[in-house]
Amino acid sequence: MEGFDVNRLLRESVRKLQPYSSARDEYVSDGSEMIFLDANENPFDNGVNRYPDPYQRSLKSVLSEQKGLTEQQILLGNGSDEVLDLIYRAFCEPNQDNIITLPPTYGMYKVLAGINAVENREVLLTKDFEPNVTEILKVADSNSKLLFICSPNNPTGNAFQKKGIKELLESFNGLVVVDEAYIDFSNDESWVSELKQYPNLIVTQTLSKAYGLAGIRLGICYASDEIIGILNKIKPPYNVNQLTQQRALQRVLHQDLVKQEVKQILDEREELIKALKDLEFVTALYPTDANFILAKVDDANKRYQQLLEKQVVVRNRSTQPLCENTLRFTVGTPEENKKLIAILKELN
Numbered sequence: 001m002e003g004f005d006v007n008r009l010l011r012e013s014v015r016k017l018q019p020y021s022s023a024r025d026e027y028v029s030d031g032s033e034m035i036f037l038d039a040n041e042n043p044f045d046n047g048v049n050r051y052p053d054p055y056q057r058s059l060k061s062v063l064s065e066q067k068g069l070t071e072q073q074i075l076l077g078n079g080s081d082e083v084l085d086l087i088y089r090a091f092c093e094p095n096q097d098n099i100i101t102l103p104p105t106y107g108m109y110k111v112l113a114g115i116n117a118v119e120n121r122e123v124l125l126t127k128d129f130e131p132n133v134t135e136i137l138k139v140a141d142s143n144s145k146l147l148f149i150c151s152p153n154n155p156t157g158n159a160f161q162k163k164g165i166k167e168l169l170e171s172f173n174g175l176v177v178v179d180e181a182y183i184d185f186s187n188d189e190s191w192v193s194e195l196k197q198y199p200n201l202i203v204t205q206t207l208s209k210a211y212g213l214a215g216i217r218l219g220i221c222y223a224s225d226e227i228i229g230i231l232n233k234i235k236p237p238y239n240v241n242q243l244t245q246q247r248a249l250q251r252v253l254h255q256d257l258v259k260q261e262v263k264q265i266l267d268e269r270e271e272l273i274k275a276l277k278d279l280e281f282v283t284a285l286y287p288t289d290a291n292f293i294l295a296k297v298d299d300a301n302k303r304y305q306q307l308l309e310k311q312v313v314v315r316n317r318s319t320q321p322l323c324e325n326t327l328r329f330t331v332g333t334p335e336e337n338k339k340l341i342a343i344l345k346e347l348n
């Protein structure tokens with residue numbers, strides 16, 4: 001990856017931008033007792049009367065240590081969805097540039113392309129749900145700024161083989177975004193460890209899945225400090241609120257708890273797989289490296305409705321390419337899974 005220049009991919013307007021400088025940018029507290037009269041806040045302390053740290057330094061300091069990166073290689077956002085949107089806005093010129101996505105995959109890439117007026121070029125996964133490297137490189141042109149690789153992939157569940165992703169990192173001329181929302185359920189190593197090797201790599205993660213914090217909205221982006229610097233320039237100043245920063249910090253400091261829950265979810269997943277295999281109307285189960293299972297059934301609409309009537313909500317993925325008659329089951333608590341299995345056994 002010699003000679004890679006991220007500025008070649010950057011939008012002109014972003015390159016020229018003079019970012020907003022907030023009160024908390026101009027004066028950074030060193031912890032000493034100061035009188036803060038610079039941000040028009042209400043001075044009476046209620047725990048959240050002050051603006052939050054715009055760069056979330058406490059949280060980043062823990063994450064950087066855990067991931068073996070510098071704090072300058074981390075951007076935090078209001079969920080991955082904000083992080084992904086920032087990546088579009090930094091690199092994709094509306095009505096000119098394009099991105100490449102690999103359906104069946106996470107729906108937000110396409111929605112964000114629509115919102116940002118960026119063409120979405122879709123290259124279907126192969127029959128065994130792997131990226132079609134040859135075809136991807138064929139549809140890419142000089143306006144292809146981003147390639148979204150979701151691994152483990154939602155909704156199929158599988159982590160992609162390293163070889164294909166490596167080939168894409170080495171041959172695709174834009175930025176490769178590897179979405180690792182489900183990485184903590186996988187035995188595969190995170191691509192974070194390859195950031196040094198590939199200056200065109202962006203890895204996104206989230207606290208919404210394995211970390212059990214979907215409600216606080218905390219998405220994470222790991223990349224070169226150059227790319228992170230660009231995203232920092234365009235992010236809303238206080239995009240991660242104080243309460244989220246506090247709860248996220250508590251949680252990332254309790255890796256033991258997270259690991260214990262992940263292990264339990266994985267054990268439960270195996271039980272669920274066994275039970276699903278025994279059902280007559282389940283015609284195929286796909287390999288999963290995530291906290292959900294994609295199953296092919298005889299009639300997805302019918303089974304979906306039957307489950308709804310029993311107060312169980314699963315995801316019908318049948319409208320997705322290569323996913324005809326599939327349902328996606330998230331692994332629940334042991335009690336929930338037991339109920340689900342009992343209900344499934346009763347369906348006819």
Ligand SMILES: *Cc1c(COP(=O)(O)O)cnc(C)c1O
Pocket residue numbers: 078079080081082106150154179181205206207208209214217218219
């Ligand atoms: C759930 C999920 C996310 C998480 O998005 P947040 O905005 O962080 O909650 C990201 N990517 C994929 C593929 C997901 O399935």
